[in-house]
Amino acid sequence: MYVAVKGGERAIENAHAWLAEERRGDKNVSELSLAQIREQLSLAVNRVMAEGSLYDPDLAALAIKQSRGDLIEAIFLIRAYRTTLPRFGCSQAVKTGDMACDRRISATFKDAPGGQVLGPTFDYTHRLLDFKLAAEGEVPDAPVAKPRKEATPHITEFLQGEDIIEREPSSDAVPGDLTREPMSYPADRAVRLQSLTRGDEGFILGMAYSTQRGYARNHAFVGELRIGTVPVEMEIPELGFAIEIGEVELTECETVNQFKGSKTVPPQFTRGYGLVFGQSERKSIAMALVDRALRWEELGEDNLGAPAQDEEFVLSHADNIQATGFLEHIKLPHYVDFQSELELVRKLRREAAELSETLAAREAAQ
Amino acid sequence: MSDYNFAYLDEQTKRMIRRAILKGLAVPGYQVPFASREMPMPYGWGTGGVQVSAATLTPDDTLKVIDQGADDTTNAVSIRKFFEKTAGVETTEETEKASVIQTRHRIPEAELTEDQILVYQVPIPEPLRFLEPRETETRKMHALQEYGLMHVKLYEDISQHGAIATAYAYPVKVEGRYVMDPSPIPKFDNPKMEMAAIQLFGAGREQRIYAVPPYTQVVSLDFEDYPFEASKAEHACDLCGSEHSYLDEVILDDAGNRMFVCSDTDYCRSRREAGHSGRLSEEAA
Numbered sequence: 001m002y003v004a005v006k007g008g009e010r011a012i013e014n015a016h017a018w019l020a021e022e023r024r025g026d027k028n029v030s031e032l033s034l035a036q037i038r039e040q041l042s043l044a045v046n047r048v049m050a051e052g053s054l055y056d057p058d059l060a061a062l063a064i065k066q067s068r069g070d071l072i073e074a075i076f077l078i079r080a081y082r083t084t085l086p087r088f089g090c091s092q093a094v095k096t097g098d099m100a101c102d103r104r105i106s107a108t109f110k111d112a113p114g115g116q117v118l119g120p121t122f123d124y125t126h127r128l129l130d131f132k133l134a135a136e137g138e139v140p141d142a143p144v145a146k147p148r149k150e151a152t153p154h155i156t157e158f159l160q161g162e163d164i165i166e167r168e169p170s171s172d173a174v175p176g177d178l179t180r181e182p183m184s185y186p187a188d189r190a191v192r193l194q195s196l197t198r199g200d201e202g203f204i205l206g207m208a209y210s211t212q213r214g215y216a217r218n219h220a221f222v223g224e225l226r227i228g229t230v231p232v233e234m235e236i237p238e239l240g241f242a243i244e245i246g247e248v249e250l251t252e253c254e255t256v257n258q259f260k261g262s263k264t265v266p267p268q269f270t271r272g273y274g275l276v277f278g279q280s281e282r283k284s285i286a287m288a289l290v291d292r293a294l295r296w297e298e299l300g301e302d303n304l305g306a307p308a309q310d311e312e313f314v315l316s317h318a319d320n321i322q323a324t325g326f327l328e329h330i331k332l333p334h335y336v337d338f339q340s341e342l343e344l345v346r347k348l349r350r351e352a353a354e355l356s357e358t359l360a361a362r363e364a365a366q
Numbered sequence: 367m368s369d370y371n372f373a374y375l376d377e378q379t380k381r382m383i384r385r386a387i388l389k390g391l392a393v394p395g396y397q398v399p400f401a402s403r404e405m406p407m408p409y410g411w412g413t414g415g416v417q418v419s420a421a422t423l424t425p426d427d428t429l430k431v432i433d434q435g436a437d438d439t440t441n442a443v444s445i446r447k448f449f450e451k452t453a454g455v456e457t458t459e460e461t462e463k464a465s466v467i468q469t470r471h472r473i474p475e476a477e478l479t480e481d482q483i484l485v486y487q488v489p490i491p492e493p494l495r496f497l498e499p500r501e502t503e504t505r506k507m508h509a510l511q512e513y514g515l516m517h518v519k520l521y522e523d524i525s526q527h528g529a530i531a532t533a534y535a536y537p538v539k540v541e542g543r544y545v546m547d548p549s550p551i552p553k554f555d556n557p558k559m560e561m562a563a564i565q566l567f568g569a570g571r572e573q574r575i576y577a578v579p580p581y582t583q584v585v586s587l588d589f590e591d592y593p594f595e596a597s598k599a600e601h602a603c604d605l606c607g608s609e610h611s612y613l614d615e616v617i618l619d620d621a622g623n624r625m626f627v628c629s630d631t632d633y634c635r636s637r638r639e640a641g642h643s644g645r646l647s648e649e650a651a
Binding site for chain 1: 405406
């Protein structure tokens with residue numbers, strides 16, 4: 001009987017073998033290639049890159065394949081790989097104003113320089129299952145327009161011209177890195193944004209949604225949402241100037257929020273900011289809302305006690321790798337602790353029974 | 367094997383962790399923040415302990431890994447294999463032969479020596495966490511040695527249950543200064559914490575390392591009229607007959623028959639090899 005708890009090593013090996021078999025599934029069905037995942041499940045790839053904090057679509061596709069489509073598991077694989085990479089510097093801040101936009105919309109102006117560009121969006125699709133996809137068939141090419149040559153200006157720039165929206169202080173300081181320094185609270189906004197952009201999409205979405213439903217409500221207009229590629233430049237010390245080292249696809253969301261003004265600041269609009277790897281629209285809007293809610297203190301707003309205003313609460317629970325690890329670890333053996341609780345509860349029950357017996361005896365004697 | 371640096375972590379990371387360990391040893395019981403890395407096993411599986419072990423191991427070390435006191439629990443097996451693969455160090459199940467012992471939830475029964483390091487895996491390093499969830503607050507409470515809340519909690523236990531209702535992760539005060547979480551070891555193990563070996567505690571997800579140097583005073587919190595009591599099941603081990611070891615209760619059949627066995631498998635094995643036996647020795651063998 002006691003022997004049953006032995007043999008952990010063989011059990012682990014067998015479990016791994018079975019897992020590999022399950023991952024592959026029916027061998028009569030052809031195997032997924034990484035290219036297929038990268039090209040046809042690109043939004044999953046984007047999420048894994050964003051929350052894995054590593055921009056590499058091929059590795060993300062591999063992680064998705066290896067994790068059997070469990071995206072949090074895939075994110076975990078990417079994180080564990082990422083942490084082994086050397087950190088050899090940081091890029092210059094990407095200029096999202098220079099983005100080659102696939103999509104760019106504003107909810108605050110009917111039209112603006114650069115136009116409203118819907119891009120490849122689900123927004124106006126009718127969510128009807130397309131049974132044609134179940135059969136094989138090629139998709140006709142989409143119509144093509146000439147790409148815009150000049151840069152697409154940020155919508156908030158127009159508001160800034162009128163000085164009706166807060167100005168963001170610019171800084172050349174090297175931002176903190178939450179993967180290299182332990183989190184401490186209060187965190188500065190750069191670290192906060194890092195935490196949000198790699199935070200769990202579902203958690204950030206829920207937090208953002210709660211602000212819309214009145215838990216620290218601060219009505220947000222999507223000033224602009226843009227998706228596209230930007231060059232990444234890095235200063236190379238040996239060269240003394242910056243060179244382009246690659247390109248990343250980003251989704252950026254700037255919200256325009258109300259602000260009543262304070263003793264020192266006249267009424268003006270304020271901002272929330274979201275920036276996420278890949279085409280990750282839901283996440284970047286949610287991030288902007290949560291960012292704005294977390295700024296209550298610097299803007300002199302009231303703490304309404306709402307979860308989304310609570311920096312320590314939001315940031316220490318946003319990471320799905322930490323959360324899933326701690327949550328799932330309770331399935332590991334805890335029998336030593338449980339044994340100590342068993343002894344304690346038995347002892348307390350024994351004492352309680354003795355006490356009531358004594359009381360009963362005393363009552364009977366009276 | 368050569369795909370990884372010795373013991374997986376790169377040298378810069380190990381240096382960072384070693385600095386945190388040294389600080390922890392210099393300020394016993396104080397929780398040192400460190401930039402915990404994402405390890406190839408999940409948070410909650412001992413990533414803190416693994417990082418501390420990785421930063422502590424040298425090629426000459428002999429490693430022992432236990433979970434619930436046993437060398438053969440699945441996660442202990444998994445962590446031991448991880449270091450066999452990435453560090454190539456010798457491993458052992460014998461407590462006496464190990465120079466570094468990584469543990470989850472137990473302190474070995476055999477007395478540890480000055481040549482040994484005991485590394486604990488810690489889920490929640492903050493002893494005050496369930497009284498005050500905010501890190502910003504608990505750090506202040508430690509700084510000001512404001513531990514009244516903890517004593518109130520223990521007092522409330524006594525007034526409600528007639529005893530302190532904490533059976534594991536029982537809070538201790540280290541060298542008269544910091545209140546510390548001994549990790550979820552049963553309180554039976556608390557008195558062993560005043561030992562000759564170095565004790566290191568790693569909490570990966572919570573990004574904290576703390577330490578108890580050899581021969582440091584470790585006092586389990588209590589009251590004069592309700593003194594601390596290191597309790598265990600009131601049985602002897604059914605395999606080796608020991609009356610002084612912490613026991614696991616194993617359910618044997620549908621009728622609810624059970625046996626009690628040492629949770630420290632190496633201790634139990636060595637006693638049986640020395641000729642000791644218990645109530646069920648033969649049938650279990």
